[in-house]
Amino acid sequence: MNTFLEGLNDAQRSAVLATDGPVLIVAGAGAGKTKTIVHRICHLVATKGIAPQAILAVTFTNKAAKEMRERVAALIRTLPDVVTEGALPFLSTFHSLGVFLLRRFGAHAGAMKRFVILDDSDASSLFKEAMKSLGVDPKQHEPRALRSLISRAANAMQTPDELLAEPNPRYRLAGQIWKKYAALKREQKALDFDDLLSETATLLEQNTEAIEWCRATWRYIHIDEYQDTNEVQYRIARALAGPAKNLCVVGDSDQSIYSWRGANIKNILEFERDYPEAQTILLQENYRSTKAVLSAANEVISHNNYRTPKELFTNNANGELISQYAAYDEADEALFIVERCIEHIDRGVPISEIAVLFRTNFQSRALEEAFLASHIPYQVLGVRFFERKEVKDVLSYIRAALHPDSFVDIARTINTPARGIGKVTLAKVLAGEQEGLSGKARLSVDHYFAILSRIAQLAQTSTASELLRYTIQESGMEAAYKAEADGEERLENLKELVTLGLRYDHLPPEEGIEKLIEEATLMSDQDTIEQAQGVKLMTIHASKGLEFDVVFVAGLEQGLFPHERDTKQTGADGEEERRLMYVALTRARKKLYLTYASVRTIFGMRDVRLPSEFLLDIPEELLTRESRDGEVGFGTVYL
Numbered sequence: 001m002n003t004f005l006e007g008l009n010d011a012q013r014s015a016v017l018a019t020d021g022p023v024l025i026v027a028g029a030g031a032g033k034t035k036t037i038v039h040r041i042c043h044l045v046a047t048k049g050i051a052p053q054a055i056l057a058v059t060f061t062n063k064a065a066k067e068m069r070e071r072v073a074a075l076i077r078t079l080p081d082v083v084t085e086g087a088l089p090f091l092s093t094f095h096s097l098g099v100f101l102l103r104r105f106g107a108h109a110g111a112m113k114r115f116v117i118l119d120d121s122d123a124s125s126l127f128k129e130a131m132k133s134l135g136v137d138p139k140q141h142e143p144r145a146l147r148s149l150i151s152r153a154a155n156a157m158q159t160p161d162e163l164l165a166e167p168n169p170r171y172r173l174a175g176q177i178w179k180k181y182a183a184l185k186r187e188q189k190a191l192d193f194d195d196l197l198s199e200t201a202t203l204l205e206q207n208t209e210a211i212e213w214c215r216a217t218w219r220y221i222h223i224d225e226y227q228d229t230n231e232v233q234y235r236i237a238r239a240l241a242g243p244a245k246n247l248c249v250v251g252d253s254d255q256s257i258y259s260w261r262g263a264n265i266k267n268i269l270e271f272e273r274d275y276p277e278a279q280t281i282l283l284q285e286n287y288r289s290t291k292a293v294l295s296a297a298n299e300v301i302s303h304n305n306y307r308t309p310k311e312l313f314t315n316n317a318n319g320e321l322i323s324q325y326a327a328y329d330e331a332d333e334a335l336f337i338v339e340r341c342i343e344h345i346d347r348g349v350p351i352s353e354i355a356v357l358f359r360t361n362f363q364s365r366a367l368e369e370a371f372l373a374s375h376i377p378y379q380v381l382g383v384r385f386f387e388r389k390e391v392k393d394v395l396s397y398i399r400a401a402l403h404p405d406s407f408v409d410i411a412r413t414i415n416t417p418a419r420g421i422g423k424v425t426l427a428k429v430l431a432g433e434q435e436g437l438s439g440k441a442r443l444s445v446d447h448y449f450a451i452l453s454r455i456a457q458l459a460q461t462s463t464a465s466e467l468l469r470y471t472i473q474e475s476g477m478e479a480a481y482k483a484e485a486d487g488e489e490r491l492e493n494l495k496e497l498v499t500l501g502l503r504y505d506h507l508p509p510e511e512g513i514e515k516l517i518e519e520a521t522l523m524s525d526q527d528t529i530e531q532a533q534g535v536k537l538m539t540i541h542a543s544k545g546l547e548f549d550v551v552f553v554a555g556l557e558q559g560l561f562p563h564e565r566d567t568k569q570t571g572a573d574g575e576e577e578r579r580l581m582y583v584a585l586t587r588a589r590k591k592l593y594l595t596y597a598s599v600r601t602i603f604g605m606r607d608v609r610l611p612s613e614f615l616l617d618i619p620e621e622l623l624t625r626e627s628r629d630g631e632v633g634f635g636t637v638y639l
Contacts (some may be wrong), residue, residue: 019246068091101200116188155231230266255583294586325595551587
């Protein structure tokens with residue numbers, strides 16, 4: 001009897017047995033996707049007699065690859081008569097696969113077998129050097145925005161020449177810089193993260209020796225999270241599959257939430273067009289959530305058109321109704337969440353099994369304050385509010401203005417945003433040799449200190465929130481982030497900082513801002529303590545692949561979630577916010593809370609909010625409305 005079919009449901013068993021030719025496994029949330037892949041790989045080894053080394057499995061994160069590797073190894077070790085000791089399939093991320101192949105066969109048409117890999121910081125420095133050599137002013141053309149544009153082009157397998165042929169002058173400029181940047185990388189025998197993918201695709205499409213070796217070595221290909229693949233990853237998968245087409249892709253169009261990173265939902269939706277002979281298997285039995293949670297998720301996602309039709313079901317209990325809370329404002333919302341967390345902890349729910357999810361990073365500030373005030377341990381997955389670069393930069397500007405001897409703050413802000421002030425000039429400034437500067441360097445440094453002077457002068461008469469707003473604008477940070485392709489979230493965090501400043505406006509000028517900086521510094525110190533156990537706070541994007549007993553989805557307001565930017569999209573992109581809501585709901589195993597504020601302060605302005613359209617998709621019979629005193633009933637909507 002095949003032990004690798006035991007404990008599988010009918011759909012999972014079909015996926016394990018469908019070994020030859022192209023296979024699409026549409027795996028709904030919590031449907032045992034990883035288990036299915038692991039058992040399929042082991043079935044190929046144990047029953048089909050395929051050597052482990054002839055199997056390749058690629059996923060997106062090191063965490064997922066590590067988990068899959070450990071589970072496959074544990075099962076394969078139970079087959080001593082079948083498998084050579086220590087032999088395992090090749091399990092990796094796309095980037096790790098790229099490094100392996102490029103080290104073996106060489107990048108740039110085989111001319112470069114030894115290369116260094118640039119991290120983001122190194123790549124950014126080299127990119128700025130390329131701009132400088134072309135005389136491109138970073139104050140007029142934000143480097144981060146141009147890098148983002150080029151990255152998306154690279155992941156779409158475009159070339160610098162294609163950007164140079166665009167009618168849009170910004171694209172042509174990006175093409176020029178990209179060409180110079182690529183030349184500098186070659187000179188230094190370096191590849192960045194995008195190169196690891198695009199060079200691998202080029203290698204597999206143009207190098208006969210490389211593709212023949214890959215196809216002879218790996219006879220069975222598995223691609224996990226296929227809905228997250230971009231054009232270059234799609235081409236890598238097709239090249240590896242080759243004429244044998246033993247390609248098994250696993251994913252879920254309903255969980256495609258990374259279009260802003262270049263992911264193309266069409267790759268999974270059109271798999272059957274690419275491979276007309278493909279077998280398609282739906283994994284629809286959910287092992288994670290209660291019937292109540294699953295019913296809500298099914299209702300929400302059913303409004304999307306660009307998807308593989310399916311409806312998840314579960315044999316789990318009905319579970320508790322989904323709680324909905326209409327808060328007065330973000331502080332009231334945070335307090336409700338903390339109070340319910342305390343109740344669950346008191347009832348014995350492990351604190352690490354509670355998560356609070358939100359659409360954008362700035363929402364964490366009010367939540368963090370509420371958890372700190374109640375002495376409830378928590379962990380922020382991602383960067384904490386006061387440790388975010390843009391927030392620290394603004395506070396550093398004000399500290400540098402108020403404390404001219406604070407060289408740390410001067411060094412942090414003198415070239416933020418970029419003013420063309422190099423390390424030599426900075427060293428002279430910090431050494432008190434500013435008067436010895438001349439030319440452009442002198443002008444840039446004088447401009448910077450003039451900004452500090454104006455900030456210091458305003459601090460003597462303005463409130464904390466006014467000073468923060470002024471600093472964000474006067475420093476040039478607001479204009480810089482508006483010019484960035486991905487600067488919107490940073491601006492939202494700065495707006496949240498201004499909102500926080502309102503709390504100190506009752507204090508005398510200068511004292512209010514000093515108090516805010518002091519408390520921000522202390523809170524940052526507390527935040528650096530990593531708790532072994534704590535309530536998890538994270539964006540919904542960061543929560544993908546995770547699950548918790550108790551989940552709160554906060555900020556369910558029109559314009560925030562769905563985000564106002566994304567409501568302007570059309571087609572499959574226009575449905576991504578609803579897919580994000582589906583991902584949020586399906587993180588919950590047992591209890592789900594949905595909260596929103598009737599009034600939210602954004603950029604120091606109190607704004608009346610409407611409940612998210614997603615809340616209207618959930619049937620009334622699945623909901624219970626709660627109040628702050630713990631009584632169940634109909635919440636008040638504040639206008």
